[in-house]
Amino acid sequence: MTRVMVLIPTYNEAENLAHMVQTVLALPVEGLEIMILDDSSPDGTGAIADALAAEYPGRVHAVHRPRKEGLGRAYQDGFARALAAGADLIAQMDCDFSHPPEKLPEMVARALEPGHDVVVGSRYVPGGTLDTAWGWHRKLLSWWANRVYIHLILRTRVHDATGGYRVFNRRVLEAIDFHWVRSNGYIFQAEMAYIIERLGFTIYEVPIHFAERRLGRSKMDLRIQLEAALRVWQVLARHRHLTPADRLHPARA
Numbered sequence: 001m002t003r004v005m006v007l008i009p010t011y012n013e014a015e016n017l018a019h020m021v022q023t024v025l026a027l028p029v030e031g032l033e034i035m036i037l038d039d040s041s042p043d044g045t046g047a048i049a050d051a052l053a054a055e056y057p058g059r060v061h062a063v064h065r066p067r068k069e070g071l072g073r074a075y076q077d078g079f080a081r082a083l084a085a086g087a088d089l090i091a092q093m094d095c096d097f098s099h100p101p102e103k104l105p106e107m108v109a110r111a112l113e114p115g116h117d118v119v120v121g122s123r124y125v126p127g128g129t130l131d132t133a134w135g136w137h138r139k140l141l142s143w144w145a146n147r148v149y150i151h152l153i154l155r156t157r158v159h160d161a162t163g164g165y166r167v168f169n170r171r172v173l174e175a176i177d178f179h180w181v182r183s184n185g186y187i188f189q190a191e192m193a194y195i196i197e198r199l200g201f202t203i204y205e206v207p208i209h210f211a212e213r214r215l216g217r218s219k220m221d222l223r224i225q226l227e228a229a230l231r232v233w234q235v236l237a238r239h240r241h242l243t244p245a246d247r248l249h250p251a252r253a
């Protein structure tokens with residue numbers, strides 16, 4: 001049986017976590033487990049994670065990280081743990097319902113098809129949509145960042161390079177040295193996508209509707225956006241020389 005580990009990073013998601021976990025567990029995906037990666041949220045999310053792990057032994061795992069280090073570090077930790085636990089597919093999704101859980105079965109099925117190394121839940125392929133609550137300026141900024149700016153600098157084929165809803169075959173994560181990945185937050189997703197494409201892996205995109213979070217707070221602001229824009233150039237400089245010959249081999253790793 002295929003084992004699917006769904007990584008859910010959390011920081012102050014006490015209002016969302018239990019509903020999220022129950023929704024994902026109810027999906028028709030065989031061999032699904034959840035790993036919550038909580039960065040010692042001050043709102044008590046960690047205790048909720050422990051209660052869920054106790055309620056669903058073997059299906060829900062709670063990882064407590066000592067301090068808030070950002071999404072990228074939490075995912076790197078989760079990737080290593082999921083590989084060590086023997087997962088065949090590793091999924092990542094936000095805890096705020098922006099990534100529609102009901103799309104996960106289709107993404108998992110696509111990831112198991114030959115020739116699909118990674119599957120991305122995409123806002124920028126036909127059928128993909130953004131929350132109508134986003135103002136036109138936010139939509140334009142996101143579209144421009146993904147479809148123009150990052151696309152032109154990194155020359156990525158993926159249409160949604162900053163999207164955080166993904167399913168990886170384990171061979172992809174085994175081929176990446178996590179020390180290569182230096183960025184955090186929004187650019188972490190773009191850096192991963194760029195490395196994946198440089199190493200010659202394929203990304204298949206499934207359209208999603210991206211909904212704005214209803215409960216809790218987003219951490220996006222102008223400073224984060226400007227910093228992210230500059231960091232795209234660092235990503236280019238760091239990885240432009242990578243080729244498929246640079247893939248790590250599991251035996252060596």
Ligand SMILES: Nc1nc2c(ncn2[C@@H]2O[C@H](COP(=O)(O)OP(=O)(O)O)[C@@H](O)[C@H]2O)c(=O)[nH]1
Pocket residue numbers: 008009010011012013037038039068069070071074093094095096098213217218219220
């Ligand atoms: N472990 C961990 N999770 C985080 C951190 N920052 C954000 N998250 C989680 O990452 C996901 C996306 O964060 P969110 O605030 O919704 O970002 P936005 O939608 O881009 O504004 C959510 O599940 C957050 O709880 C962090 O520093 N550590």
Ligand SMILES: [Mg+2]
Pocket residue numbers: 094096098213218
């Ligand atoms: Mg969000």
